[in-house]
Structure formats: C-alpha cells, structure tokens
Amino acid sequence: MVxxxxxxxxxxxSYFEDPSVDKLMSITLALAGEVAVLRDRIxxxxxxxxxxxxxxxxxxxxxxxxxxxxxxxxxxxxxxxDVILRVVHQEREDFQRQLSEESYDSVVETISTS
Numbered sequence: 001m002v003x004x005x006x007x008x009x010x011x012x013x014s015y016f017e018d019p020s021v022d023k024l025m026s027i028t029l030a031l032a033g034e035v036a037v038l039r040d041r042i043x044x045x046x047x048x049x050x051x052x053x054x055x056x057x058x059x060x061x062x063x064x065x066x067x068x069x070x071x072x073x074x075x076x077x078x079x080x081x082d083v084i085l086r087v088v089h090q091e092r093e094d095f096q097r098q099l100s101e102e103s104y105d106s107v108v109e110t111i112s113t114s
Contacts, residue, residue: 009080012026020113028084029084032080032084035080036077039076039080040073042058043069043073044060044063044065046061047063047069048060048063059078
C-alpha cells in the first residue's frame with residue numbers, strides 16, 4: 001500500500017482574498033480527487049466483472065487499463081473538473097475580459113486625446 005504524505009510542506013498558497021474561500025476550495029478539490037479515484041475503481045470493477053473475471057481488492061489494484069480506457073477516463077476527468085471549477089473559470093474569464101476592455105478603453109482614450 002502507498003503511504004501518502006499527510007501534510008503539505010511550506011506555507012499554504014493563497015489564491016483568494018478571503019482565506020475561507022481558499023480553505024473551501026482546498027476541501028472541494030480534495031473531495032473531487034477522492035471521487036475521481038472512486039470512479040476509476042468502480043470502472044475497473046465493472047470492466048473486470050464484464051469480462052467475467054473475479055473481482056477482488058487485489059484484482060482492482062492490479063488492473064492495468066489499456067490506452068482506450070485511459071483516454072476515456074482522462075476525458076471524463078477533464079469534464080468533471082470543468083464542471084467543478086466552472087465558477088473559477090468564469091471568474092477568470094470575466095477578469096480577463098475586464099482587463100481587455102480596460103486596455104481597449106485606455107487605448108481609445110489615448111488616441112482620442114492626441
């Protein structure tokens with residue numbers, strides 16, 4: 001069994017003004033990671049049983065997905081994370097759009113006053 005590090009080293013990174021939002025995001029992403037692992041394990045169980053193989057914890061741990069299975073899992077994971085992080089992506093896009101508009105307005109202002 002793999003032993004995972006229980007605590008991160010160094011200072012906790014801060015991405016949002018409110019530290020509570022950072023904590024909530026950290027919890028959400030940790031849970032999202034666990035759900036992704038559980039989904040892969042369920043997928044493995046379904047594939048093993050679909051092939052008529054014995055399903056056991058060891059069989060699930062030993063399963064080696066082929067390229068097609070890895071691609072399908074990666075596609076699911078990408079969509080899953082997009083859904084979870086939709087609000088963050090939207091805020092980033094809004095911020096980038098605001099910066100672009102401000103930059104455009106600044107250029108127009110500079111040209112019109114010249």
